[in-house]
Amino acid sequence: MISMDQARSTLKRVYGYDDFRAGQKRIIQYIIEGKNTVGIMPTGGGKSICYQLPALLLPGVTLVVSPLISLMKDQVDALHSLGVDAAFINSTLELGEAGGILRQAQNGRLKLLYVAPERLESEWFRERAKTLPISFVAVDEAHCVSQWGHDFRTSYRAIAPFMRELEEAGRPRPLMAAFTATATPEVTEDLTRLLELGDSELVVTGFKRDNLAFTVLRGEERKAFALDYVRRREHQAGIIYASTRKDVEDLHEMLRRAGVAAGRYHAGLDDEERVRMQEAFLYDDVRVIVATNAFGMGIDKSNVRYVLHYNMPKHMEAYVQEAGRAGRDGEPSECVLLFHPQDILTQKFFIEQSEASPERKTHEYKKLQSMIDYCYTTGCLQNYMLRYFGEEGEEPCGTCGSCKDERESIDITTEAQKIFSCIYRMRERFGVSMVASVLKGSRNKKVIQYGFEKLSTHGEMRHLTEKAIADLIYVLIAEGYLQLSEGQYPVVRLLPPAAEVLKGQRQVTQRVAKSLKPKTASAV
Numbered sequence: 166m167i168s169m170d171q172a173r174s175t176l177k178r179v180y181g182y183d184d185f186r187a188g189q190k191r192i193i194q195y196i197i198e199g200k201n202t203v204g205i206m207p208t209g210g211g212k213s214i215c216y217q218l219p220a221l222l223l224p225g226v227t228l229v230v231s232p233l234i235s236l237m238k239d240q241v242d243a244l245h246s247l248g249v250d251a252a253f254i255n256s257t258l259e260l261g262e263a264g265g266i267l268r269q270a271q272n273g274r275l276k277l278l279y280v281a282p283e284r285l286e287s288e289w290f291r292e293r294a295k296t297l298p299i300s301f302v303a304v305d306e307a308h309c310v311s312q313w314g315h316d317f318r319t320s321y322r323a324i325a326p327f328m329r330e331l332e333e334a335g336r337p338r339p340l341m342a343a344f345t346a347t348a349t350p351e352v353t354e355d356l357t358r359l360l361e362l363g364d365s366e367l368v369v370t371g372f373k374r375d376n377l378a379f380t381v382l383r384g385e386e387r388k389a390f391a392l393d394y395v396r397r398r399e400h401q402a403g404i405i406y407a408s409t410r411k412d413v414e415d416l417h418e419m420l421r422r423a424g425v426a427a428g429r430y431h432a433g434l435d436d437e438e439r440v441r442m443q444e445a446f447l448y449d450d451v452r453v454i455v456a457t458n459a460f461g462m463g464i465d466k467s468n469v470r471y472v473l474h475y476n477m478p479k480h481m482e483a484y485v486q487e488a489g490r491a492g493r494d495g496e497p498s499e500c501v502l503l504f505h506p507q508d509i510l511t512q513k514f515f516i517e518q519s520e521a522s523p524e525r526k527t528h529e530y531k532k533l534q535s536m537i538d539y540c541y542t543t544g545c546l547q548n549y550m551l552r553y554f555g556e557e558g559e560e561p562c563g564t565c566g567s568c569k570d571e572r573e574s575i576d577i578t579t580e581a582q583k584i585f586s587c588i589y590r591m592r593e594r595f596g597v598s599m600v601a602s603v604l605k606g607s608r609n610k611k612v613i614q615y616g617f618e619k620l621s622t623h624g625e626m627r628h629l630t631e632k633a634i635a636d637l638i639y640v641l642i643a644e645g646y647l648q649l650s651e652g653q654y655p656v657v658r659l660l661p662p663a664a665e666v667l668k669g670q671r672q673v674t675q676r677v678a679k680s681l682k683p684k685t686a687s688a689v
């Protein structure tokens with residue numbers, strides 16, 4: 166049995182590090198105890214050591230399934246420089262070379278063998294693999310096996326049959342570990358099932374970014390806000406993300422006119438300009454870059470002080486990835502999201518326009534709803550993210566917009582009761598805007614068609630704008646009183662806590678920023 170002491174001394178001897186990071190320790194412990202393990206860790210969290218170190222301690226050879234050829238080569242080069250025997254097999258090698266490498270593995274002269282998932286589909290490779298002393302299989306970027314991940318690759322589906330074949334050939338079934346940086350609980354469940362990891366251990370770690378302060382602002386005049394925000398941070402590097410090329414162009418133009426050295430980046434620019442912009446940003450020739458989500462892949466700039474989202478992205482995975490480009494150097498940085506209900510329509514439009522299957526679309530709508538909930542929650546934003554990715558939220562972070570309590574709670578029980586009772590009377594069959602129209606007292610065609618102008622709740626909130634009513638409904642959704650059904654035309658339904666409110670057994674409060682108070686105070 167391998168001990169953690171052995172693991173630690175190997176870490177020191179081979180890598181020169183004094184200790185494991187918290188998550189690494191738990192993952193490595195499970196693996197050396199012989200348990201299949203799923204490790205979820207953000208990029209840069211230190212996944213490689215989680216499988217390389219056990220590979221050094223376990224007998225025989227470790228197979229690492231990795232999708233990127235360039236990454237494979239880098240890893241193998243890095244291992245060589247540490248004095249570890251490692252090699253890779255992928256489509257860039259001649260058959261003869263690959264054969265030579267397999268012979269080395271057979272003779273016990275390799276500790277790690279990196280393979281692209283496509284190899285496992287090749288009969289030639291599978292036959293030879295049966296003769297190798299494989300004790301451990303590590304799957305990198307394991308979310309690729311799931312259709313619900315953001316990067317599905319069919320060849321990942323060859324992994325489980327490959328493992329079964331080894332067993333059928335009379336080999337002991339190797340230990341397995343799977344790693345990824347982005348897996349929601351449902352992707353995790355899916356990949357555990359598809360890779361046939363069985364009763365495995367799960368370690369989610371390292372998503373907390375203590376140096377990032379998250380804020381969501383609703384109801385700002387976005388253009389004016391962005392200009393002011395950037396001007397106040399003239400000497401800091403920042404990224405502004407917008408959802409459409411047009412918004413990128415408009416914002417870029419506005420900043421340039423205001424004398425800000427701004428760059429732009431989107432897929433509509435030619436390669437040459439994209440490279441130029443990327444470099445200008447990297448080398449601080451422009452301080453701020455306005456971009457669509459096409460920007461960022463492979464960008465490694467450590468001193469980005471803020472990431473401002475001009476629009477709400479399509480899901481939390483995208484948001485965390487984009488916002489996470491701030492503060493890589495560990496210095497305090499800001500992640501601000503400017504939310505406007507129009508963003509919901511834009512994202513729904515994108516989903517509808519896509520050629521995805523109905524099942525997939527339903528799934529995208531669900532992810533969108535979690536993103537919307539993030540924009541409306543009054544709880545700690547950092548914890549909301551951690552919980553979304555399956556990590557346990559701890560103490561409130563103390564730095565996000567919700568935690569930094571500039572806001573005060575106001576009682577909105579009466580407003581909530583009006584909304585719930587209206588939804589109830591409309592038989593929970595309509596969407597947010599229809600409910601808002603009825604409460605506003607609108608007599609539009611649809612309201613009349615259903616006879617809703619006769620409801621006792623019709624016009625009960627006429628002192629508010631329809632937008633303010635809709636906003637309030639979204640707050641109640643984010644707070645778990647209401648639920649939106651899935652699909653293109655989601656319907657608002659009551660959840661059990663709403664019934665308690667209707668019976669007068671429960672109070673509803675909303676936190677309101679002081680700066681927003683005049684608007685909302687008259688509203689409530």
Ligand code: ADP
Binds near residue numbers: 182186210
């Ligand atoms: P990932 O694969 O998760 O993106 P890497 O395995 O490339 O991350 O590790 C990221 C960086 O962290 C590397 O520079 C690595 O050397 C460093 N690192 C990993 N584990 C430790 C540790 N226990 N102590 C110090 N540095 C570490």
Ligand code: ZN
Binds near residue numbers: 562566569
């Ligand atoms: Zn917080």
